[in-house]
Amino acid sequence: MVKRYKNDPIKIIKDWQGEDWNVYEERNTQAGVIIYKGWMYERVAKSQYIYILTSDLAEFLKKHDRAQSMKLLGLSVKIVTKFRRVLGLQKKYDYTLSTLRDWMLEHQDELFNQSFQMLNEKYGLTQTEVTKYCTFLRKKGVQRSNKLRKNKIGYANRRIVENNKEALAQCENIFEVQSLLNKKNHRAARYVHNQVCIELGIPTLNDLRLQHLNEKKEWRLEHKEIILNKQYSIKEIAIQLNKTKREILTARSYLKELFGVKKRVPILNWVKEHQQDLNTLSIKELCEKFNLTMGAAIYRRKLLKQNET
DNA sequence: ATGCCTGTCTCAAAGGATAC
DNA sequence: GTATCCTTTGAGACAGGCAT
Structure with missing residues (x-):
């Protein structure tokens, strides 16, 4: 520690009441008022220097409120408040600005x-x-709402969302959302997108999907007589219903399954042979062991369940 | 401790590919 | 045209990291 009080003072100045002070430190401020620190003249210093309330400083404090003074002079609330009290500008020692x-x-x-x-x-x-x-x-009696403070990721997400609201509202599948939000993970993209949908009061992707499925099912049921009618060729039905041949085939397949007409004879031998593995291994393990894709593994496990009795 | 957000595992419906 | 196998697309459960 430097024992500053042993140095000679820079100069001697008068405070706002005309008392002499030894100055040991000085600095200029944004407001143009010079701030001095030191000791009252001839007083023996025992601890750190104290701020000197000069006439210039007093004038400045009278013209500005406390918040401004703190900011423009770079002084703490304690110092400013202390001087304001000395100058009769402040009745109570109150920290709130x-x-x-x-x-x-x-x-x-x-x-x-x-x-x-x-x-x-x-x-x-x-x-x-x-x-x-x-x-x-x-x-002051202000209570926080139920919500927690928003965190970093949430804030970043909301900022992206704010900038892309219109585009998000028009997304038709999760991949569009993912690329728009720059999310590697579909789960994360969907989470954010669902929030936006709720906020905007528009249907989520899941709502759209269910709606789509339902409409399709109803359409197929509505036209089941024609779709299942063997008297017409697939092409004739397609023309009559204004659909593609593929769509008619799929619809027929769907309806047959729905009415329990269709009988599948799938790879039952393989499934029965590996019954134990299908029941005990995880999907991931099945993929690795039999070199299957995830969809295939799930499909085969499903077949087993359907034929177990 | 709690809620928010993300990653992983799993499942399901629709539709494509292909052998027959 | 049909049946079968598989992929695509979307979603739910749950756990863990993180900030509060």
């Missing part, structure tokens, strides 16, 4: 609920500051 207090009350929802990252980007607040403000608001 009027402008800051108003600001906090205005932004209480954000302070309680937004992510620290967002608050930092938007208002330059540190996490500590935000926490302090929240403490202040709680003392």
Whole structure:
């Protein structure tokens, strides 16, 4: 530690009441007012220097509120408040700054609920500051809502969503959503997309899918007489219903299965032979052991279940 | 401890490919 | 045209990381 008080003072100045002070430190400020630190003249220093309330400083404090003074002079709330009390500008020793207090009350929802990252980007607040403000608001009787503070990922997601809302609303499948949101994982993309759908009050991809399936089923049932009629060729039916041949074939297959007409004779031998593996191994293990794709493994396990009795 | 978000495993319906 | 096997597409359950 440097024992600063043993050095000679830079100069001697008068404070706002005309008392002489030894100056040991000085610095200029954004406001143009020079801030001095030192000791009262001829006093024996015993600890750190203290701020000197000069006439210039006093004039400045009289013209600006406390928040402005703190900011423009780079002084702490304690120092500014102390001088304001000396100058008769402040009745009580109160840490809450009027402008800051108003600001906090205005932004209480954000302070309680937004992510620290967002608050930092938007208002330059540190996490500590935000926490302090929240403490202040709680003392004022402000309660946080049920929600937790939003976290980093959530904030990043919401920012992407804000920029892509219209495009998101028009997505027709999960891959479009994934590329739009730059998500590698479909699960994550769907989660975000579902939130947007709920927010905008539009159907989710799942709603659309179910709706689509239902419409298709109803259409097929509605035209089942024609679709299953063997008197017409597939081509004739397709023309009559304005569908492709493929669609008619699929519809016929669907209806047969629905009515229990269709009898499948699949790879039952293989399935029965590997019954134990199908029942005990996981899908992943089955894929590895028999060199199957996931869909194939699931399909074969399904076959076993259907034929177990 | 709790809720948010993501990754993994699993399942299901529709439709494509292909042998017959 | 049909039956069978498989892929594509979408979703749910659950666990774990993370911030609060």
